[in-house]
Amino acid sequence: MVRRLLKTLGLWFGLLGALPGMTQTLALREYTIANGLPQSVIYAICQDGTGRLWAGTQGGLCVFDGQQFRVYDGRQGLADNHVRAVAAAPDGTIWLGHEYGGVAWVRQGKVGRCHLPGMAPTLHARRIWLGPGGVVWVATEGQGLLRLRCGPRDTTLTRLGRTQGLPSDNVRFVAPGPAGQLWVATDAGLSVLDAATGHLLDAPRRALPPVLQVGSVNSFFRVSDTLFWVATTNGLLRLSGGHRGACAASAPKRACAPPTCGEFCKTVPAGCGPPPPRA
Template sequence: MSWVVKETASSVQNAEQFTTMRNTFRLCTLLFYISLSAPCGRAQGLDPAKSISQYSHQVWQTKDGLPQNSVNAIIQDRSGYLWLGTQEGLVRFDGVRFYVVDKKHVPDLESNYVWAIAEGSDSSLWIGTRGGGLLHLKGGKSRAYTTRDGLPSDIVVSLAFDSHDNLWIGTHEGGLTCFTAGDFRTYSTAEGLPSNTAQVLLRDSKERIWIGTGGGGLSCMVDGALSTFNRKQGLGSDIVTALHETRQGLLLIGTTDGVRVMKDGRITPFTVAGRKLAEVVLSIQEDRNGAIWFGMAGGGLVRVWKDRVDRFGTKEGLSDGLVRALFEDREGNLWIGTYGGGLNRFSEARFDSYTRSEGLSHDFILSICEDGQGAMWIGTYEGGLNRLKNGSITQVTTRDGLPMNTITSVCSDRSGAIWIGTNGKGLARLKEGRVTSYASPNDQNDHAVLCMLQDSRGQVWIGSNKGLSRWTGEFLETVNVFGDLPLSPVVALAESRAGHLWIGTDGGGLVRLKNGERTLLTRRDGLANDFVISLYEDGEG
C-alpha cells in the first residue's frame, strides 16, 4: 500500500539574547563567552573536556511540530534524515520540519505508538509498534506484519539486523523472532529464552545477537544457540533495560540495578573512580570522542569520560528527566529522546560559555581583561575576581585581600600585575599572589573605578566616578581634564596610535589629552551624545 507523510509546523531556531545594563559601569553581561576556532574537515563531535552546559542545547516539542512529546527511538537513515518513534506516530526530521507517518496517512499502520525503528541494507525502514505489530516502509509502499502473519506478538519493542540482513524482533511476552525471507522463526522460553519479553536487542562486533529481557536476564544468540547470564553471574538485576558495545569491545548492560560491564564473559559492576553507577539506566551511547552517555529513568543524563562523571537534568535545562533514547548523528551531535519533554540535542557551540556551572564565582560579569600569559581575568558583581586559563577557573575575593567583591574594572600591566577596580572601595593590585589596596585622594568609601588602561609609556590610567587618576608608581595622582567644568565620571579610556589619550565620560563629552593639553568635545562640537561609554580607533585613525 502506498503512503505519504504529513508535514507539521516548522521548528523555529532559538535566538539567544543578551541584556546589557548601564549604571556608570561600562558593560554587564550574564554570561561570558570565548569564541572557538573550529577546525574544518571531519565532524569533531562533542568535546568531552567541556562541561555539558557549555554545549549548544536545543529542544523540540509539540509546539515545534512534534506530534507528541515522548520520543522512544531515534535513528539516522542513509540520506541523513532523523527518524523518531513517538506515541503518536513515526516522525521524519530534516533539522527544520517534522513529517509525520501515522494511521491517517498509512492505513497499514495499525498503531501510532512506535517503540523501535531499524533501517535495512536496502534503505527500507522497519517500525515496531505497540499493538500494531511490525510495519515495513519501502519506496513509498507499506506492508504490515502482525500475529495474523506469524509474528508472535503485536507489541514489538526492539529491532536489530544481523550481518546476513535477517531482522531480529523483540516482542513483549511473545519472545524473540527472526524474520528471514518472509518467514518468522520464534524463540521463546520453550526454546531456552529466559523470558518472553525481549525488550533490548544488540548486534555486537563479533556478529552475536544480545537479548536483554524483562525478567530473565541477558541472553546471547550464536548460530541459533542461546546462552544466558543472570544475577548468579553478577548481573545485579534480571531486568535488562539497555545494551551498548564500546569501541574497546566491552558490553555495557543497563539494568534496574544500575550498569554492569561484561568483558571476556565476566560481568562486573561499572565503576568510575571506584564508584558504581547504581541507578536505573534506560539508554546508553558512546560518542566518537570516547565519552559514554547514560539516559536515566528520572535522573536525566550522566556522562562518563575517563574518571570524570557529569550530570545534566531538568535543573540544568533538560526538558525531562526520563531519557528513553540516545543517538549520535554523523555530525557528532547527541540527540536525546525523553518520555514527556520531547527531543533534545547537544551540539558544539560556536562559543564556549562559562558560568557558575563551570566554576565562575558569579554569573553577573562587569569586566574582563587578558594578561600577558593568555589568562582571562573576570570581574564579577559580588563574586570577586576570577582567573580563567585552559578551562580552569580560580577566584580572588575579600578572603584573599580584595577590598570588596564587586569588581567593575580589570587591567593587566606589563609587569604582570593585575589592577583591580572596585565599585566603591577604590583600587587594588594583585602581584605575585599578593593583593595591595591603594588609598585614593578621593573618598575611597564611594570611589567606584569604572575603567583602566596602561598606555604605551607604561602609565596606568584609572577612570572613576571621581574623574581621572594616574598611578605614579607610588600613589594615585588626580588628573584634572575638566578644568573649571563640573567633574564627570570617566567610563572609557583609549590610546590612539599617535599616543593621545582619549577619555569618554558619563555626561561630560569626550576629552583628548595630548602632550598634557586637553581638548573637550561635546554635542556643541558635533558629538552625537555627551555620554561616551566606549572608544575604538579604526584603521584610518
C-alpha cells in the same frame, strides 16, 4: 618564586582551556508539537543513510530532514500510532515496531506491514535489530524474540521464547555482542545467540557473570568486544577484562573453543580444560 610559579600555572591553565572540547558548551534546542512533532513522547530514534532522523512517537512515525518534520500515521497506513522501535536498513527501508500493531516498514514514502503468522495482532514490540541477509530481529513484551524475513506477500518467522530456551518471553533489547554473537536482554537474564544462525549458545551465556545470567536486564551498549555497559533494574554495570576460553557446545569433553565471549569469561566452565594450542 611564588609569583613565577603562579604565572606558570596560569599559562598551563590557559593552554588547557584553549584545547578543543575542554571548554565546550553544548547547545540545546527543543523540538515539540509546535515544530511539527505529532506527539511529544518519543520512544525511539534512528538515522538513515541520507542523514535524516526518524523518531517513533505515541502519535506515529516522523522523519526530520533538518528543516521540517513529515509524519506517518494511520492516514498513511500505520496499524497503530504507538511506534516503540525504529531501525534504518542500508537500502533506505525504515523498520518499525508498534505497541499494538506488529511490525511495519516505510520504503520510498510507502507504508507496508509484515504479516506474522501465528502471532497475536497486538504484538508489543520493544526493539528492532537488523541482521545480515535481510533478517529482522524483534524484541517483544510477552511473545519472546522474533526472527523475520518479511517479503511483499508473506513472512518467514521463527519465534524464540521460554519453550525454546530463552529465560523469559519478555525481551527488552537485542543487539550484537562480541565475536559474532547476538545478545538478548530479558527480565530474567541475558541469552546469547549465534547472530548468523539464530541458535542459542549456552556456553558463552554460562561464562557471563552470574548477575547477568539471572538478573533483569533492560539494555546494553557495546563499546568494543572487550567493553560493554549494561543497564539493569539494579543499576548500571560496566563489563571489562581479559579474554578466556569458553567451552564449545559441540566440542568433546574437556575441549574448549577459542574465546567467544570477549572479556566476560571470568572462569572456564566446569568440564573444560585449557584452550587447545593453535596450529
